[in-house]
Amino acid sequence: MVKTDVKIGGLNLKNPVLTASGTFGYGLEFADFVDLNKLGGFIVKGTTLNAREGNPYPRSAETPLGMLNAVGLQNKGVDYFASNIYPMLKDLDTNVIVNVSGACIDDYVACAEKVAALDKIPAIELNISCPNVKQGGMAFGVQPQSAAEVVAAVRKAYPKTLIVKLSPNVTDITEIARAVEGAGADSVSLINTLLGMAIDSERRRPLLSTITGGMSGPAVKPIALRMVWQVAKAVKIPVVGIGGITTGADAVEFLLAGASAIEVGTANFMNPAVTGEIVDYIENYLERHNMESVDELIGALQV
Amino acid sequence: MKKFLADLTITEVQKLNDVCVLLMMTDEKPLPHCLPGQFAELRVDKTPTVMLRRPISIHCFDAEKNEIGFLVQVVGDGTRWLASLVVGDKVNVLLPLGNGFTMPANVDKRLLLVGGGVGSAPLYGLAQELKHRGNDFAILIGARSAKDLYRRQEFEALGRVEYTTEDGSLGEKGYVTNHSMLNEKFDYIYTCGPKPMMMAVADYARRNSIPCEASLENKMACGLGACLCCVENTTEGHKCVCTDGPVFSIDELKW
Numbered sequence: 121m122v123k124t125d126v127k128i129g130g131l132n133l134k135n136p137v138l139t140a141s142g143t144f145g146y147g148l149e150f151a152d153f154v155d156l157n158k159l160g161g162f163i164v165k166g167t168t169l170n171a172r173e174g175n176p177y178p179r180s181a182e183t184p185l186g187m188l189n190a191v192g193l194q195n196k197g198v199d200y201f202a203s204n205i206y207p208m209l210k211d212l213d214t215n216v217i218v219n220v221s222g223a224c225i226d227d228y229v230a231c232a233e234k235v236a237a238l239d240k241i242p243a244i245e246l247n248i249s250c251p252n253v254k255q256g257g258m259a260f261g262v263q264p265q266s267a268a269e270v271v272a273a274v275r276k277a278y279p280k281t282l283i284v285k286l287s288p289n290v291t292d293i294t295e296i297a298r299a300v301e302g303a304g305a306d307s308v309s310l311i312n313t314l315l316g317m318a319i320d321s322e323r324r325r326p327l328l329s330t331i332t333g334g335m336s337g338p339a340v341k342p343i344a345l346r347m348v349w350q351v352a353k354a355v356k357i358p359v360v361g362i363g364g365i366t367t368g369a370d371a372v373e374f375l376l377a378g379a380s381a382i383e384v385g386t387a388n389f390m391n392p393a394v395t396g397e398i399v400d401y402i403e404n405y406l407e408r409h410n411m412e413s414v415d416e417l418i419g420a421l422q423v
Numbered sequence: 424m425k426k427f428l429a430d431l432t433i434t435e436v437q438k439l440n441d442v443c444v445l446l447m448m449t450d451e452k453p454l455p456h457c458l459p460g461q462f463a464e465l466r467v468d469k470t471p472t473v474m475l476r477r478p479i480s481i482h483c484f485d486a487e488k489n490e491i492g493f494l495v496q497v498v499g500d501g502t503r504w505l506a507s508l509v510v511g512d513k514v515n516v517l518l519p520l521g522n523g524f525t526m527p528a529n530v531d532k533r534l535l536l537v538g539g540g541v542g543s544a545p546l547y548g549l550a551q552e553l554k555h556r557g558n559d560f561a562i563l564i565g566a567r568s569a570k571d572l573y574r575r576q577e578f579e580a581l582g583r584v585e586y587t588t589e590d591g592s593l594g595e596k597g598y599v600t601n602h603s604m605l606n607e608k609f610d611y612i613y614t615c616g617p618k619p620m621m622m623a624v625a626d627y628a629r630r631n632s633i634p635c636e637a638s639l640e641n642k643m644a645c646g647l648g649a650c651l652c653c654v655e656n657t658t659e660g661h662k663c664v665c666t667d668g669p670v671f672s673i674d675e676l677k678w
């Protein structure tokens with residue numbers, strides 16, 4: 121029997137497979153296709169202090185082996201989550217992690233405090249990298265100083281595991297990673313979506329209502345792998361790899377590059393059962409390679 | 424309702440014109456029960472560019488024959504691949520998705536089904552069900568030209584069908600909202616087709632105080648209410664076409 125469990129800060133995952141915020145709803149949408157308790161955990165959609173309607177339609181555009189989205193953090197607010205969604209999730213035998221976003225530091229802190237009060241939520245993922253909201257979001261995540269400020273403020277208010285989700289839309293992602301590590305983050309997850317754009321040439325119009333949006337899907341995987349590789353060497357805290365992971369082999373690649381866990385995102389739209397298949401693949405991979413534990417894979421790239 | 428993910432087998436392919444095919448599929452196991460107006464997400468394999476599934480409305484469903492049918496109109500690489508499938512091929516299908524059309528509580532109402540082009544697809548399954556229930560209904564389908572009016576014989580076998588074409592090649596020339604049958608009295612309208620057509624039908628329904636529901640096809644990714652890409656702005660804010668729809672009462676829509 122191989123050991124697939126990993127640790128992210130104080131968080132124990134039964135395996136390194138998580139889902140990326142905004143691609144897995146509140147988990148329950150996928151319960152017909154995957155046993156949620158089989159996953160290391162899942163990260164529920166971006167939650168803010170107050171309800172947000174998000175951006176106008178159209179909010180998505182398919183691109184070659186990828187897609188752009190500009191949802192803009194549509195959600196009913198943290199209080200709605202706590203009273204209406206949390207009760208349906210709290211008895212699951214997996215880690216339910218809330219992705220927390222905000223327009224200013226006070227909002228991040230207030231939202232994180234409310235999530236901290238929910239016993240069965242062991243961690244938050246702080247979203248300082250959403251490219252689709254005018255205020256806040258990515259604005260915090262593209263400068264080391266502002267990234268550190270918001271992380272330090274949330275760190276004071278949030279005692280459980282704090283994962284910070286990083287933007288790839290920066291000159292040097294390792295600089296941001298080090299800044300948030302210094303501010304008290306337990307882990308960094310990367311990458312959030314890459315800022316992109318799509319145009320309908322016949323109509324001479326953008327395909328998204330917001331003109332630009334966040335790109336995800338298999339097309340971004342090489343960039344994500346490179347950034348995970350760089351960040352894993354630059355920080356001591358565990359790294360969670362995200363970006364175009366579509367198969368079990370993709371997941372193993374991220375572990376080899378130095379990720380301690382991975383998040384499956386856009387692939388959930390292609391195959392709603394994919395997360396369970398990735399868990400099986402990793403177990404099978406370890407057996408095939410005569411490895412006892414997934415720890416042997418993490419950062420084991422031979423160069 | 425539990426959703427299924429299965430590799431269905433193509434049992435029949437009918438080329439309806441240059442750009443549209445009817446795909447019939449089955450499975451060794453019983454297909455889940457599908458309601459008129461629900462849809463499926465079909466995975467597109469073996470293309471170098473396409474990633475997302477294609478949401479396609481359910482054209483017909485036969486529980487006894489364990490068979491389901493889709494009309495696929497080629498608009499890009501994904502639908503081109505789907506339209507190239509042959510008997511015996513497998514397609515990974517996620518279904519049934521969304522909510523179907525509202526079934527009338529009794530048979531005393533006169534119903535009108537208004538379709539536009541390939542948007543007439545789900546109205547066929549709806550008409551089958553309405554006929555089975557003994558409802559009084561008529562069908563009005565519009566298209567650019569006679570060749571774009573799909574499955575005419577099959578529709579006509581279910582009841583009265585009227586047509587409009589933009590070029591006048593069949594039925595009355597013009598748009599569905601100009602058809603003379605709209606001078607008759609109807610108590611309820613179902614519509615599916617291009618958005619401008621449905622908006623015109625909704626306008627007609629409002630002016631005549633007729634309840635009306637429309638089936639939308641906003642661009643979609645997951646089909647499960649998770650990604651929030653396919654939202655329609657409604658009187659209650661953004662709603663997902665995939666899980667709150669695809670069928671909406673026009674009273675909810677801000678058209």
